[in-house]
Amino acid sequence: MPLAAELYRGPFVRQLLGRSDYRIISELIEPRARVLDLGCGDGELLAWLAENKNVDARGIEIDRTKVQRAIARGVSVYQGDIDQGLTDYPDRAFDYVILSQTLQETRRPLWVLREMLRVGRRAIVAFPNFGHWQVRLAHLFSGRAPKTKLFPHNWYESPNVHFLTVKDFEELVDQEGWKVERRICLAGSHTISFLHNLFAEVAVFMISS
Amino acid sequence: MITETQHVQFDSLGLDSGATLEPVDVVYETYGELNAERSNAILILHAFTGDAHAAGVSRKTGKPGWWDNMIGPGKAFDTEKYFVICSNVLGGCMGTTGPSSTNPKTGKPYAMEFPVITIADMVRLQRMLIDHLGIDRLLAVAGGSMGAMQALQWTVDYPDRVAAAIPIAGTWRHSAQQIAFNEVGRQAIMADPDWNGGDYYGGKGPARGLAIARMIGHITYMSDESMREKFGRRLREKEKFGFDFEIDFEVESYLRYRGTQFVGRFDANSYLYITKAMDYFDITNGSGSLAAALEHTQSRFLLISFTSDWLYPSYQSQEIVNALRGRNKDVAYCELSSNYGHDAFLVEVGEQTEVVRGFLASTYRMLGGNK
Known part of the structure; x- marks a missing residue:
């Protein structure tokens, strides 16, 4: 890691379950809240929140094996597609709807975000920042679809179908008239205090409508 | 685990049809110990031709229970932790009152004098058993196929008495296809002259009709893949076709064997009554609004379906799940991968065990049970 990045590193953020x-998400969520995690994987975050914050934890996950593991952990997970799975929930059914590292994989990200803010009072969205300087350099110098630590896949096998930067996301929030309640930008386990769009590897936004 | 069947008699049971049965016998088995708070009881609900002997080895017959791979010490329904109950359904022929039971008014078997029953009637009788056992609230109700229908009925009829429900490979109402298969089975029985208008007790009984009904049933419980794997086109004890109508293929032999074997253990009139109860089953009572029907349920739900089950296809479970999510109920759902068709809920125990165990443990924790 070049020195430049080190200079902009803010406070150290501990990890939860290795992430x-x-x-950050665990700190944003209030105890006993109703939480829906979209693309919840094998439910480790939800199980942790249920255990430690006493939340009412629900999840949606498409992968059959992960769903089984999540239910085996005791988390109420529904096997289905995020793109379709949200529609059945009534308005304001949850306090928080989480979308962690999955926005860039959804087919209709704007629709998903709108649905999140319909079924939840707040949406917490974490995504890898395509504006990170390494991505920019990789693209500039290789002349190929960038492959970095954050975006490790070849273009033909990447699950990512929409690439967005911190700036892109903020513009969308403005355009939709949503409110950013919290924005935390991360490089490794450190928060970034300025030049977010250049140095953030992952951004976590909490937004409301 | 050696198990013994127990018996209780109730004075009367009012039925959906308006009829009353007096008295009603119920046979049941229990496994494990009821805890001091009476909070660890799980009611297992058997499928169409099942019985009260769900687990362990029967002292009387020496046979293992029909869900012994799922119920027992350390298994999905862990009898070291939970008190597990299973009773034979109303209308059955394994000890609980059904058409082969003696009608006290005539001193002879009810036969077709037996009133038509519903899934809700079965569940009402189970509730009487649970009252009798002194249990206010069940930790869970669980069952596959017709057991899933009963589980769902429990959550709707007695919402405050079921903390969790596990309907497996089930539906919220019988579809035209499901009714159609049942009707063919019933017609096979009733077309057999030995059925004799249902009055065959003490005589020969409709063995051929009942065997054919069971053969049809078995086809619907398997899948194209499982039949290909199990039989393919293999011939039975011959190298060449016989060019006659004796058994050529393994699959024919298997179906005939299953059919004949079934006749020895199941009553043809029970077949008629129970299939009719399944066909009448519609948790919405005809309104078609599933979300409204499930509105007042208070249970957590775990629904399971199987990829190759074409008799109770996954979409039927998914409709239940979506209606529950629409009412913001606590529901988990997974479709397990299996080649076994509808039979999967009886044989695919590995993954089923993991999800059931986790779901029960978290429900028990939420209720303040032991960790």
């Missing part, structure tokens, strides 16, 4: 975005 710093989980740590």
Whole structure:
């Protein structure tokens, strides 16, 4: 890691279950809240929140094996597609709807975000920042679709179908008239205090409508 | 685990049809110990031709229970932790009152004098058993196929008495296809002259009709894949076709064997009554509004379906799940991968065990049970 990046590193963020975005999310969520995690994987974050914050934890996950593991952990997970799975929930059914590292994989990200803010009072969105300087350099110098630590896949096998930067997301929030309640930008386990769009590897936003 | 069947008699049971049965016998088995708070009881609900002997080895017959791979010490329904109950359904022929039971008014078997029953009637009788056992609230009700229908009925009829429900490979109402298969089975029985208008007790009984009904049933419980794997086109004890109508293929032999074996253990009139109860089953009572029907349920739900089950296809479970999510109920759902068709809920125990165990444990924790 070049020196430049080190200079902009803010406070150290501990990890939760090996991930710093989980740590941030766990701190944003109030105890006993109703939480829906979209693309919840094997439910480790939800199980942690249920155990430690006493939340009412629900999840949606498409992968059959992960769903089984999540239910085996005791988390109420529904096997289904995020793109379709949200429609059945009534308005304001949850206090928080989480979308962690999955926005860039959804087919209709804007629709998903709108649905999140319909079924939840707040949406917490964590995504890898395509504006990170390494991505920019990789693209500039290689002349190929960038492959970095954050975006490790070849273009033909990447699950990512929409690439967005911190700036892109903020513009969308403005355009939709949503409110940013919290924005935490992370590089590794550190928060970034300025030049977010250049140095953030992962951004966590809490937004409301 | 050696198990014994127990018995209780109730004075009367009012039925959906308006008829009353007096008295009603119920046979049941229990496994494990009821805790001091009476909060660890799980009611297992058997499928169409099942019985009260769900687990362990029967002292009387020496046979293992029909869900012994799921119920027992350390298994999905862990009898070291939970008190597990299973009773034979109303209308059955394994000890609980049904058409082969003696009608006290005539001193002879009810036969077709037996009133038509519903899934809700079965559940009402189970509730009487649970009252009798002194249990206010069940930790869970669980069952596959017709057991899933009963589980769902429990959550709707007695919402405050079921903390969790596990309907497996089930539906919220019988579809035209499901009714159609049942009707073919019933017609096979009733077309057999030995059925004799249902009055065959003490005589021969409709063995051929009942066997054919069971053969049809077995086809619907398997899948194209499982039949290909199990039989393919293999011939039975011959190298060449016989060019006659004796058994050529393994699959024919298997179906005939299953059919004949079934005749020895199941009553043809029970077949008629229970399939009719399934066909009448519609948790919405005809309104079609599933979300409204499930509105007042208070249970957590775990629904399971199987990829190759074409008799109770996954979409039927998914409709239940979506209606529950629409009412913001606590529901978990997974479709397990299996080649076994509808039979999967009886044989695919590995993954089923993991999800059931986790779901029960978290429900028990939420209720303040032991960790």
